[in-house]
Amino acid sequence: MTRTIKLAVIPGDGIGPEVIEQANRVLDAVLAESDVTLERTEFKLGAERFLATGDTLPAVEQAAIAEHDAILFGAVGGVPGDPRLKAANIERGLLLKLRFDFDHYANVRPCTLFPGVTSTLANPGNVDFLVVREGTEGPYAGNGGSLRTGTPHEVATEVSVNTAYGVERVVRYAFETAQARPRKKLTWVHKTNVLVHAGSIWQRVVAAVAAEYPEIAVDYMHVDAATIFMVQDPSRFDVIVTDNLFGDILTDLAGAIGGGIGLAASGNINPDGTFPSMFEPVHGSAPDIAGQQKADPTAAILSAAIMLDHLGLTTEASRVRDAVRADLAERGAAARSTAQIGDSVIAQLPAPAHAAI
Amino acid sequence: MTRTIKLAVIPGDGIGPEVIEQANRVLDAVLAESDVTLERTEFKLGAERFLATGDTLPAVEQAAIAEHDAILFGAVGGVPGDPRLKAANIERGLLLKLRFDFDHYANVRPCTLFPGVTSTLANPGNVDFLVVREGTEGPYAGNGGSLRTGTPHEVATEVSVNTAYGVERVVRYAFETAQARPRKKLTWVHKTNVLVHAGSIWQRVVAAVAAEYPEIAVDYMHVDAATIFMVQDPSRFDVIVTDNLFGDILTDLAGAIGGGIGLAASGNINPDGTFPSMFEPVHGSAPDIAGQQKADPTAAILSAAIMLDHLGLTTEASRVRDAVRADLAERGAAARSTAQIGDSVIAQLPAPAHAAI
Numbered sequence: 100m101t102r103t104i105k106l107a108v109i110p111g112d113g114i115g116p117e118v119i120e121q122a123n124r125v126l127d128a129v130l131a132e133s134d135v136t137l138e139r140t141e142f143k144l145g146a147e148r149f150l151a152t153g154d155t156l157p158a159v160e161q162a163a164i165a166e167h168d169a170i171l172f173g174a175v176g177g178v179p180g181d182p183r184l185k186a187a188n189i190e191r192g193l194l195l196k197l198r199f200d201f202d203h204y205a206n207v208r209p210c211t212l213f214p215g216v217t218s219t220l221a222n223p224g225n226v227d228f229l230v231v232r233e234g235t236e237g238p239y240a241g242n243g244g245s246l247r248t249g250t251p252h253e254v255a256t257e258v259s260v261n262t263a264y265g266v267e268r269v270v271r272y273a274f275e276t277a278q279a280r281p282r283k284k285l286t287w288v289h290k291t292n293v294l295v296h297a298g299s300i301w302q303r304v305v306a307a308v309a310a311e312y313p314e315i316a317v318d319y320m321h322v323d324a325a326t327i328f329m330v331q332d333p334s335r336f337d338v339i340v341t342d343n344l345f346g347d348i349l350t351d352l353a354g355a356i357g358g359g360i361g362l363a364a365s366g367n368i369n370p371d372g373t374f375p376s377m378f379e380p381v382h383g384s385a386p387d388i389a390g391q392q393k394a395d396p397t398a399a400i401l402s403a404a405i406m407l408d409h410l411g412l413t414t415e416a417s418r419v420r421d422a423v424r425a426d427l428a429e430r431g432a433a434a435r436s437t438a439q440i441g442d443s444v445i446a447q448l449p450a451p452a453h454a455a456i
Numbered sequence: 457m458t459r460t461i462k463l464a465v466i467p468g469d470g471i472g473p474e475v476i477e478q479a480n481r482v483l484d485a486v487l488a489e490s491d492v493t494l495e496r497t498e499f500k501l502g503a504e505r506f507l508a509t510g511d512t513l514p515a516v517e518q519a520a521i522a523e524h525d526a527i528l529f530g531a532v533g534g535v536p537g538d539p540r541l542k543a544a545n546i547e548r549g550l551l552l553k554l555r556f557d558f559d560h561y562a563n564v565r566p567c568t569l570f571p572g573v574t575s576t577l578a579n580p581g582n583v584d585f586l587v588v589r590e591g592t593e594g595p596y597a598g599n600g601g602s603l604r605t606g607t608p609h610e611v612a613t614e615v616s617v618n619t620a621y622g623v624e625r626v627v628r629y630a631f632e633t634a635q636a637r638p639r640k641k642l643t644w645v646h647k648t649n650v651l652v653h654a655g656s657i658w659q660r661v662v663a664a665v666a667a668e669y670p671e672i673a674v675d676y677m678h679v680d681a682a683t684i685f686m687v688q689d690p691s692r693f694d695v696i697v698t699d700n701l702f703g704d705i706l707t708d709l710a711g712a713i714g715g716g717i718g719l720a721a722s723g724n725i726n727p728d729g730t731f732p733s734m735f736e737p738v739h740g741s742a743p744d745i746a747g748q749q750k751a752d753p754t755a756a757i758l759s760a761a762i763m764l765d766h767l768g769l770t771t772e773a774s775r776v777r778d779a780v781r782a783d784l785a786e787r788g789a790a791a792r793s794t795a796q797i798g799d800s801v802i803a804q805l806p807a808p809a810h811a812a813i
């Protein structure tokens with residue numbers, strides 16, 4: 100019995116194609132002896148495509164992507180400050196549009212400091228937590244405007260929109276995630292003392308959902324204090340749940356303390372399965388080092404592992420993570436190319452455990 | 457010729473009174489042989505006062521505070537989660553009210569890793585930057601609400617309000633600050649790729665003001681990326697200017713990497729002098745260690761130094777900073793009481809330089 104998985108691949112710009120190439124090689128290798136076949140469709144989207152054709156995310160392509168089981172996403176974005184890209188807003192028009200339209204409400208970003216990896220912290224301790232970032236509302240709602248634009252009397256607004264529906268489902272997802280982990284701890288992060296209305300809905304929803312999960316130890320932290328704990332005592336975190344903007348900020352910081360943004364993976368999850376989920380490294384397109392085989396594909400490879408988990412291929416996901424762990428433990432100071440890191444991860448893949456005869 | 461400075465002192469809650477006591481002792485010591493007299497009025501405000509009398513910031517007291525030349529502020533806030541404080545919102549009703557009503561639009565927060573101080577970072581490098589945080593608008597505007605509150609259909613909003621008037625004055629202040637520093641570098645931080653309207657007004661204002669300061673090297677960073685640089689290469693920063701919320705988050709992180717929040721000082725500056733500026737440690741009231749002489753008064757003492765600078769007493773400010781620097785350089789691992797640290801700083805105060813006869 101074979102299973103075919105339809106995978107939409109969006110390599111994107113800059114280092115995106117390079118790192119996605121390695122993630123795809125690792126996927127092929129880990130699935131080689133399995134009964135799973137990946138059927139890939141590549142979508143050329145991003146700044147380069149916009150500059151060539153003026154398209155950001157044509158409706159037919161979006162509809163085609165929606166027909167897939169999962170999306171593997173590299174990175175999008177041109178050279179910072181390129182005036183030709185100003186009108187495009189690739190981030191809002193492509194990346195955030197996919198997250199919002201495909202209802203990726205649980206943006207899952209693990210942070211693990213693997214053995215052998217040097218942290219930017221003097222005493223990192225045992226870093227092994229996971230941020231569940233809300234992905235479809237909050238300050239990212241795109242709900243703002245400006246009045247008297249360009250005059251000394253301009254007023255520009257951004258509205259953070261928070262719904263009981265939206266907050267509850269991501270908080271519930273985070274509790275389920277915490278429940279499945281040994282430490283069973285959940286920290287919710289907001290700024291309730293200043294953003295009183297958004298903070299209040301989060302506070303009430305967390306309290307209500309917490310009542311259903313008596314085994315989970317719940318604590319609260321203001322976002323500013325959370326950055327302090329993240330650099331002074333990150334081992335205290337198990338699962339963090341927070342809003343879209345705070346999650347954006349905290350997960351870049353988490354990436355930095357977890358060995359660098361070149362290792363930070365993510366999944367934009369639609370837990371209801373109404374649209375394909377999307378897996379992407381947290382890093383950007385880094386146009387300055389693009390095409391030079393300098394980028395670390397580990398974040399893309401680990402994002403593919405999150406995808407395997409999401410698709411129910413949990414042993415394959417573990418094998419990829421074990422291979423990455425082995426590669427990182429052996430990694431010396433010598434610089435390796437993007438492809439060499441891919442080679443090494445593939446070489447380290449543990450053999451599949453076959454059923455006993 | 458003597459000068460009398462009217463100082464409003466708001467010690468506040470928790471460790472506030474303890475650390476302010478030491479700051480006041482240091483002020484007295486550094487001004488002892490000068491022609492400056494401090495005339496202090498103490499205002500008992502904060503959670504404790506609210507619990508005793510129900511008052512947060514009575515109008516008569518606010519008017520009385522306004523009559524002073526400067527405000528020295530400790531910390532406010534009761535035990536987290538105390539249900540009796542829920543209605544009060546001491547933060548919005550007292551601290552933010554003072555910042556907004558007294559038009560403290562430049563919230564200045566230096567971050568220096570003093571010699572002898574251990575950072576949480578493995579390789580901090582030369583940490584010596586200053587954050588100018590907008591203090592009177594942005595997401596802190598208090599402009600939000602909720603609909604169908606408490607139902608599954610609740611919608612809660614928070615509006616970030618950004619005006620050309622408000623952005624321009626703080627950006628200009630930051631350029632002036634950068635101009636007065638040797639490195640002449642300004643980094644502005646926002647999230648222009650997502651918060652497009654607020655980001656756009658900041659971008660245009662920075663570009664316009666930058667044209668008047670050709671010697672200043674200006675760069676831009678997304679707030680998420682800024683957290684990465686802050687823990688990976690903080691020495692790249694000289695002056696940072698950013699909005700109220702991003703500034704809140706970045707300055708707690710800066711405090712953590714700069715030797716801990718017990719050293720982080722701030723000034724809430726009204727550069728126009730229409731109301732008294734306010735000087736406060738960045739840390740909170742820490743009710744868990746209050747009254748035990750465990751709090752480090754250094755942040756409060758350094759805040760008093762910023763106040764001296766603001767009042768034009770720049771040599772006195774330098775003497776306080778030199779004393780703190782000397783104390784920190786000698787500080788061993790042994791725990792000292794709040795008062796002992798105050799004693800040591802006072803003992804280290806360099807003698808005033810008298811005019812040659």
Ligand SMILES: CC(C)[C@H](C(=O)O)[C@@H](O)C(=O)O
Nearest residue numbers: 190194195347381649650680
């Ligand atoms: C590129 C940008 C829109 C995006 C975000 O802000 O979510 C990125 O920073 C991320 O964290 O995935």
Ligand SMILES: CC(C)[C@H](C(=O)O)[C@@H](O)C(=O)O
Nearest residue numbers: 292293323547548551704738
């Ligand atoms: C107490 C709180 C309202 C305040 C803020 O958010 O500004 C504090 O975190 C600070 O940074 O001074």
